[in-house]
Amino acid sequence: MFSMRLIELFRTSGFRLAVAFLLVFGAAASALFLFVDWQMQSFLDQRSDEWLTREMQSLQSLPANEIVSRLSARSRDLTTTERPFSLFDQSGKLVAGVPLAFPERPIFDTPFDFADRSAAKKDHYRGLLHRRADGSSILIAQSLHEQREFRERLENATLFASLTTAILGLAGAIAVGFGAVRRLDAMSDAAAQIMKGDLKQRLPTGRAGGxxxxxxxxxxxxxxxxxxxxxxxxxxxxxxxxxxxxxxxxxxxxxxxxxxxxxxxxxxxxxxxxxxxxxxxxxxxxxxxxxxxxxxxGLRRSGFIDIDLKAVASDAVEFFEPAADEAGIILSYQSSTDEPAIISGDPNLIFEAIANLIDNAIKFTPKGGLALVKVEGDGHHVSVTVEDTGIGIRSEDADAVLRRFYRAEKSRHTPGNGLGLSLVSAIARLHGMHLEITSPKIGTRIRLVTAPAASIAGQRAGKSYSLRM
The missing domain is CATH 1.10.287.130 (Signal transduction histidine kinase, dimerisation/phosphotransfer (DHp) domain)
Incomplete structure (x- = not known):
């Protein structure tokens, strides 16, 4: 069981991302440490080389006997072990100064690192060796003990910091991974409940918004x-x-x-x-x-074409005029613009939606009442409105009348099946329209409005403007 949890942990994207970030950070930190170490070593070597060159130049300007006396005097000072001065004869034997062994691989007039073989424990130095005209050699050196100790401590501190960072980073990755596993478990449990038929169950969400x-x-x-x-x-x-x-x-x-x-x-x-x-x-x-x-x-959407909403609404009004006259209803049509109101849609479905609204207006309006079909546009929206002076729709029924078979109390005794407005709502959704139902003091107003991005089509200065939804 625990091994399975570990496998799940390793597979989580959060754990993998945290580990990847840790590796990238570790590589960048290692590169930075190597660069700093190289720069620091170069700086210390440069300072040592400048000191060695300066001291060697000062000794070279002295006579031979004074060089011997000065080196002998320095050899009696215990502090000279950190910066020893030595004089060797042609055979490499110490003549004066601090007792150091002559370097095994001497390099003249160029600073170099060497180890003192005369001590029980080899001491490391950086020195400058100069051969005099008489064949003797002057060696000026600086101990590398402090530098190496400082570098060792720096490496240990860096190693400790790297291990601490790695441990904390890995712990953070594990925490993130287990958090993701717990969330996935909660989601899996919720999904299992949903599959069992509990459609009220929902996936848990956190506050972070990730x-x-x-x-x-x-x-x-x-x-x-x-x-x-x-x-x-x-x-x-x-x-x-x-x-x-x-x-x-x-x-x-x-x-x-x-x-x-x-x-x-x-x-x-x-x-x-x-x-x-x-x-x-x-x-x-x-x-x-x-x-x-x-x-x-939505299969009919593939057959959408550009249609004039004004023409479709006018045809619907003309089609229902005989029925309105027979019912004693005054049916009229208005348009707020002289330009075509072009939309993209199915002309038969748009006609059917407007026809259903007009049919309801005639059906639920008493004799002598009014029914008006109006097409409007403001440059951003196009709408068709059907309003009447009939029995009206209560505000609490405005959403319910769009459900299939729903019939309000006032319309229960009127012939019909309660599907007309459901069909209108479906056609509106297919065309990206918004359906608005309002009831003024008298009658009902139902409005189909195009999407906000729409615009009226027109013929202006020889240009064609069209509405798209």
Missing amino acids: DIDRLAKVVNEMLDEIERLMQEVKGVCDNIAHDMRTPLTRLLGSLERARRRATNIDEYHGYIDEALDEIRGIHKTFGALLRISEVED
Whole structure:
């Protein structure tokens, strides 16, 4: 179990990212340390070389006997072991000064590093060796003990800091990784509950708003939509069962009466006609449901073309004028612009949406009432509005009337199946339109508004302007 948790830890992106950052940081820190060490060593060598050169020049200007006396005097000073001066004869034997062994591989007149072989423990020096005209050699040196000790301490401190950083970084990576594993476990548990049917369950989100939180938020929004659709499907099934029960009961009654009560062919035909009317109503209801489903699938979007919203609205008004006259309703059309209102869409669906709104306006407006279809545009939006002086829609029912089969209390006794506004809503969503339902003091106003990025098309100065959604 623990090994599996470790494998999960190593696979988390947070742990891998933290380890990668730690490796990059370690490589950069190592490169920086090497550069600083190289610069420091170069600086110390330069200072030593300058001192060695300066001292050698001062000795070279002295007579031979004075050089011997000065080196002998320096050899009696204990502090000279850090900066020894020595004089050797032609054979490399010490003549005067601090007792040092003549370098095994001498380099003349150029600073070099060497080890003193005369001491029990080799001491390391940086020295400058000069051969005199008489064959003797002068050696001036500076001990490297302090430099090497300082460098060793610096390396130890750097190593300690690197190990501490690595341990803390690895601990941080493990903490981040285990945090990610815990979050993934919580999400997996929530997903398991969702798969078991608990659609109210949601993925946990944190306060940081990181990548996983953003992903969880998107998934939760998707789950909200799925839950809404499932509730809608359940509601549709319930409503179908409820709304189909009455026409099916009437259909069954008509057929029963035709079988039992019909005494002649005319009565038989009458009962059959009643049954056919009920079947046509049921067929119309299912046809509307299939139509809504077809629109919501979005397959019709591939056939969008540029259409003039004014022309479509005008055709719809002209189509319903006879029905309005028969119902005693004054149906009129207005437009706020003389220019075409071009939108991208399916002309048949746009016509069907406007037709449903006009049909509702005629159906729910008393005789002598008014129904107005109006197309407007302000350069950014194009809208079509259908308003009437009918029974109106209560504000609390404004969202509910868009659900399938929903019928407000005022309209329950009016023929219909409660699918008209559902179809209008589906067409509006397909075209990127916003559906607004308001009820002034008298009647209802329903408005379809294009997306904010839209603009009115027109012919201005020989140019064509079109609205896109």
